[in-house]
Amino acid sequence: MPELPEVETTVRGIRPLVEGKRVREVVVRERRLRWPVTHGINRILSGKRILCVHRRAKYILIKFSHGTLMIHLGMSGQLLVVPKNVAPAKHDHVDIVLVGSKVLRFRDPRRFGSVLWVRGDPQVSPLLSKLGPEPFDEAFTGNLLFEVARGRRLAIKNLIMDGRIVVGVGNIYASEALFRAGIHPARAAGRVGLRRYQHLVQAIREVLADAIAAGGTSLRDYAGVTGEPGYFECSLKVYGRAGEPCVNCGGIIQHKVIGQRASYYCAHCQH
DNA sequence: CTTTACGCCTGACGGC
DNA sequence: TGCCGTCAGGCGTAAA
Incomplete structure (x- = not known):
């Protein structure tokens, strides 16, 4: 069950593999997650470059020039970077296919996670705007x-x-x-x-x-x-x-x- | 305002 | 062996 350390570990793990990479296409096999996967996500991301990968609370924020992909792992989610020739398994719901040899793959058997697109500043989105400080922030005392x-x-x-x-x-x-x-x-x-x-x-x-x-x-x-x-x-x-x-x-x-x-x-x- | 309960969902596990 | 009931657990939302 991913908690903050697992999410942070995931962010640190995928960051060097996906930052700067361009998206070839997004394949959604199952959009019924915590909330439905943002409609038209393939058109939104195709051809766009991943600028950077961050974490806020337990959300993984993948930043593009025109917005941010917010991924939550829920209870059972994983975000994997795999070679393109690795066939998707049963609960591999979303593939962010990158230009090159790799796929950023969202897997979540219980589907408590989410894959959402947010235009503009994600910090003002309803899911993030009311959150308290990070535990390592000096504001947490x-x-x-x-x-x-x-x-x-x-x-x-x-x-x-x-x-x-x-x-x-x-x-x-x-x-x-x-x-x-x-x-x-x-x-x-x-x-x-x-x-x-x-x-x-x-x-x-x-x-x-x-x-x-x-x-x-x-x-x-x-x-x-x-x-x-x-x-x-x-x-x-x-x-x-x-x-x-x-x-x-x-x-x-x-x-x-x-x-x-x-x-x-x-x-x-x-x- | 605070506090509590619920539901989403599947795999694992225990009982029979 | 297989079927079924129970439960975990993040977290938004509804209800109290």
Whole structure:
């Protein structure tokens, strides 16, 4: 399930392979994704040059002179760069065929992802305009979390997963960051002090940076640009480890559904 | 305004 | 072996 580190890994992987390349054609085999693939995408992109590839939150932004292709990997999406002679598989929904020998291929079995064309500045598009800061942006601080949490009773785990507060903290890394920060995931956000929020910001950055450095977590669906799985999975300290001993204290890792999401924590280490 | 629930979708998994 | 029910999970949207 792609989270920010997986998306960042994908961006870094495809960037040197597609930047500066011109699009030959776009082949859409299945347009029923999260939203329908933008109509006429072949006419929009054919003959145009990819200027650069960026990430904003979990969106992959492929910039052209006349607009931006916004790709979201959803739950099970992958963006691969493959030789043209590699036949599309069952869930390979969109091929961006490049001039030369390669194809930028969007694969997504569960079709929670999206492939959308945005004219002009993508930052003002509805999907991006309300997003909070990137976790590595200096605007993301313990003070920001503390202020925005004041008086709020929702679980802190839900707060840090709210893209309007900070982007890119998905379910896996929310549990991992809270474990590192020693904060119980169900604790009311308004009942966490400034110092602990500062520690949490640090923990979020650490866990994301570690995962990016490791090439992204691989649980079920993630694979790198050429198909190899990532390998951060073994670094997860609490996620998916219910019933196993805590790496810190040896206590049993707990599982609890918080805000409709599976959450993992050590009741002894996290308060 | 805040908070909660839902739905989209397929593959994996467990029970029988 | 195969069929079926259940569930995960990002995240926009609707509802409370």
